[in-house]
Amino acid sequence: MTHFVGPKEFFPGIGAITFEGRESKNPLSYKFYDPDKRVLGRTMREHLRFAVAYWHSFCGAGSDPFGPGTRDFPWDSAATPMERARQRLDAAFEFVTKLGVPFYCFHDRDIAPAGSTVGESERNLQTMVALAKERQLATGVRLLWGTANLFSDPRYMNGAATNPDFRVVTHAAAQVKAAIDATIELGGQGYVFWGGREGYTCLLNTDMKRELENLARFLALARDYGRKNGFAGTFFIEPKPMEPSKHQYDFDAATVIGFLRAHGLDRDFKLNIEANHSTLAGHSFSHELQVAADAGLLGSIDANRGDPQNGWDTDQFPTDLYQTTEAMMIVLKTGGLVHGGLNFDAKVRRNSTDADDLFFAHIGGMDAFARGLEIAARLLEESPLKDLEQRRYASFSEGDGLRFSQGQLT
Ligand code: XUL
Numbered sequence: 001m002t003h004f005v006g007p008k009e010f011f012p013g014i015g016a017i018t019f020e021g022r023e024s025k026n027p028l029s030y031k032f033y034d035p036d037k038r039v040l041g042r043t044m045r046e047h048l049r050f051a052v053a054y055w056h057s058f059c060g061a062g063s064d065p066f067g068p069g070t071r072d073f074p075w076d077s078a079a080t081p082m083e084r085a086r087q088r089l090d091a092a093f094e095f096v097t098k099l100g101v102p103f104y105c106f107h108d109r110d111i112a113p114a115g116s117t118v119g120e121s122e123r124n125l126q127t128m129v130a131l132a133k134e135r136q137l138a139t140g141v142r143l144l145w146g147t148a149n150l151f152s153d154p155r156y157m158n159g160a161a162t163n164p165d166f167r168v169v170t171h172a173a174a175q176v177k178a179a180i181d182a183t184i185e186l187g188g189q190g191y192v193f194w195g196g197r198e199g200y201t202c203l204l205n206t207d208m209k210r211e212l213e214n215l216a217r218f219l220a221l222a223r224d225y226g227r228k229n230g231f232a233g234t235f236f237i238e239p240k241p242m243e244p245s246k247h248q249y250d251f252d253a254a255t256v257i258g259f260l261r262a263h264g265l266d267r268d269f270k271l272n273i274e275a276n277h278s279t280l281a282g283h284s285f286s287h288e289l290q291v292a293a294d295a296g297l298l299g300s301i302d303a304n305r306g307d308p309q310n311g312w313d314t315d316q317f318p319t320d321l322y323q324t325t326e327a328m329m330i331v332l333k334t335g336g337l338v339h340g341g342l343n344f345d346a347k348v349r350r351n352s353t354d355a356d357d358l359f360f361a362h363i364g365g366m367d368a369f370a371r372g373l374e375i376a377a378r379l380l381e382e383s384p385l386k387d388l389e390q391r392r393y394a395s396f397s398e399g400d401g402l403r404f405s406q407g408q409l410t
């Protein structure tokens with residue numbers, strides 16, 4: 001990967017982050033993530049497919065419902081929205097290449113500002129996509145997935161694809177079309193649908209059946225458009241039970257799998273499982289991964305964690321080795337993430353205001369997953385775990401138990 005620094009250096013004093021091993025005391029180095037190290041026949045880079053999330057790292061300055069942003073993003077002081085977008089893109093490519101991460105992910109509105117008309121928004125996006133393409137070619141960084149922000153604009157307050165007003169649905173369609181075009185142009189491996197506003201506040205005024213049918217139709221049309229225009233990657237649905245909506249239709253993995261199968265969408269769509277969304281749904285991260293894997297639909301992962309003390313989506317960087325190990329065991333057993341990866345949908349805390357903190361946070365998350373990968377590989381290869389599981393179900397391997405499993409008993 002080639003280092004990128006634009007006309008202005010946004011992370012001065014920080015060079016390429018490299019593997020120094022577990023004895024190193026340098027916080028700006030990897031202790032476990034050794035990209036070229038082979039684990040079970042593949043390099044760590046190939047197994048983990050890390051991605052940086054544009055929105056948290058370069059757009060979210062730390063605002064919360066009780067106060068404004070706390071971080072001074074130098075790229076936010078440029079004069080016009082488009083100039084801010086250009087500088088933000090430079091900052092992103094500088095950060096991603098210094099970190100040595102192969103992928104990034106974005107929403108349309110993260111990389112380009114909305115215009116005052118649909119056409120102007122599309123042109124802004126196209127301008128930024130052309131620049132991003134230049135940067136990708138120059139550095140070797142790739143797009144893991146693109147998506148459209150169908151939740152921030154006030155017009156989506158009652159949903160996007162599930163809005164009761166068809167005019168809003170058409171706005172969402174135009175935005176998704178442009179975001180799919182952008183993803184195709186940038187060679188994105190996947191395209192994500194996260195339906196933060198696809199849900200309801202009150203069932204008394206909601207025709208849930210109709211809204212779900214509209215959602216399925218919308219997704220099928222998006223799929224057809226993408227395929228017709230050469231998108232060969234995977235469409236991902238990202239389950240989340242609530243927040244911002246009181247109830248979200250893509251509640252959890254099992255709900256989404258049922259929905260995809262009911263509407264014949266399970267050949268083109270897989271799941272993007274987020275750790276913190278799993279716990280919000282009352283499950284564990286590994287439960288959601290396992291449900292998706294068992295259905296053959298584990299596509300990608302938003303790597304973060306919640307705080308067990310809080311009920312909301314804290315989007316913290318993952319540091320718990322038990323969680324990363326269990327996750328990587330499931331990923332290894334399912335054969336890896338084909339078009340997906342591990343996207344750090346995570347943010348530093350509001351009071352982490354130094355530019356360096358963004359590096360420390362990603363390094364910690366990457367090391368936690370690299371260590372988790374190594375432990376998972378050893379548990380699968382060297383521990384008695386597999387044997388123990390086989391013995392637990394031994395009664396189905398012979399006699400009537402076997403005949404029952406094979407459907408031969410009445
Ligand atoms: C919100 C969330 C989103 C999706 C992409 O909770 O996870 O950022 O990952 O829209």
Ligand code: CO
Binds near residue numbers: 194274302345
């Ligand atoms: Co997410």
